[in-house]
Amino acid sequence: MFPEQKLGYTYEEYKVTADWLLANTEHRPLIAIICGSGLGGLAEILKDQKVFSYSDIPNFPQSTVHGHAGRLVFGTLKGKSCVCMQGRFHLYEGYPIWKVTFPIRIFRLLGVETAIVTNAAGGLNEDYKVGDIMLIKDHLNMPGFAGNNPLVGPNDERFGLRFPCMSDAYDRDLRKLAKTVARDLGYSDFLKEGVYCVLGGPSFETIAECNMLKRLGADAVGMSTVHEVIVARHCGMRVFGLSLITNKAVMDYNSESKANHEEVLQTGRERASQLEEMISRLVEGIEPNNNNVC
Numbered sequence: 392m393f394p395e396q397k398l399g400y401t402y403e404e405y406k407v408t409a410d411w412l413l414a415n416t417e418h419r420p421l422i423a424i425i426c427g428s429g430l431g432g433l434a435e436i437l438k439d440q441k442v443f444s445y446s447d448i449p450n451f452p453q454s455t456v457h458g459h460a461g462r463l464v465f466g467t468l469k470g471k472s473c474v475c476m477q478g479r480f481h482l483y484e485g486y487p488i489w490k491v492t493f494p495i496r497i498f499r500l501l502g503v504e505t506a507i508v509t510n511a512a513g514g515l516n517e518d519y520k521v522g523d524i525m526l527i528k529d530h531l532n533m534p535g536f537a538g539n540n541p542l543v544g545p546n547d548e549r550f551g552l553r554f555p556c557m558s559d560a561y562d563r564d565l566r567k568l569a570k571t572v573a574r575d576l577g578y579s580d581f582l583k584e585g586v587y588c589v590l591g592g593p594s595f596e597t598i599a600e601c602n603m604l605k606r607l608g609a610d611a612v613g614m615s616t617v618h619e620v621i622v623a624r625h626c627g628m629r630v631f632g633l634s635l636i637t638n639k640a641v642m643d644y645n646s647e648s649k650a651n652h653e654e655v656l657q658t659g660r661e662r663a664s665q666l667e668e669m670i671s672r673l674v675e676g677i678e679p680n681n682n683n684v685c
């Protein structure tokens with residue numbers, strides 16, 4: 392049915408990596424945090440760190456994008472064992488989608504129950520400002536419409552179902568908790584909730600594309616996250632996602648603005664401390680996942 396072309400890692404290949412990590416650290420994380428572009432500083436808040444370069448971990452892909460350090464950081468946050476990806480993988484780096492999402496299944500095999508995914512994104516919603524934090528309530532998977540979904544290929548039931556549900560991808564209770572945390576921290580003014588749309592990148596969107604995405608119901612546009620979320624939900628993890636609105640998508644032919652990666656990284660630096668505080672408090676409030684299906 393799926394001749395020749397390699398469509399993913401085998402269960403045994405995932406196990407090699409997971410077993411190597413289990414043998415090389417005493418941390419047993421229940422929470423994984425994936426840092427978006429320019430948001431790698433989030434990893435620095437972990438205590439009692441054990442750090443691995445991606446290049447030292449068997450089978451791990453390498454980070455190639457500025458703002459993605461390529462380190463896996465284990466540690467504790469508010470007393471909870473966590474693992475943090477300082478650098479994620481994107482389709483535009485040339486990786487097949489099953490490499491982009493490889494770390495998620497590794498985290499599952501390590502015992503992770505909750506994935507916190509973060510990204511930098513362009514704001515399509517006219518109410519959004521640069522520096523806003525958008526809780527992701529849903530997504531539009533554009534590469535998925537064209538058949539590029541990380542679950543394509545033979546399904547391994549040890550990870551999850553052939554046809555996983557995605558209507559509840561972004562955990563409602565965690566979003567509620569995040570809103571409470573943001574209110575307590577005085578962040579409500581720049582907290583939003585919306586729909587994230589993933590594109591393949593690496594070129595930023597045209598004006599016509601931005602207008603189309605907005606009409607389709609997207610509030611923010613980026614080049615990541617959704618693939619990871621699909622794999623995390625497939626294997627029964629709870630998911631919390633947030634986008635930092637690092638730039639406003641250009642929607643108007645009279646605009647002189649041009650999207651660029653430097654602005655994306657700069658906005659990340661400017662919001663770093665608030666994001667760190669918010670994630671810390673969120674992690675503090677996360678209860679063990681009782682709905683674990685994997």
Ligand SMILES: O=P(O)(O)O[C@@H]1C[C@H](O)[C@@H](CO)O1
Pocket residue numbers: 426427428429456479481509510511512592613614615616651652655
């Ligand atoms: O990894 P994320 O989605 O945060 O990175 C975004 C999308 C591109 O990789 C890059 C564009 O500036 O930032």
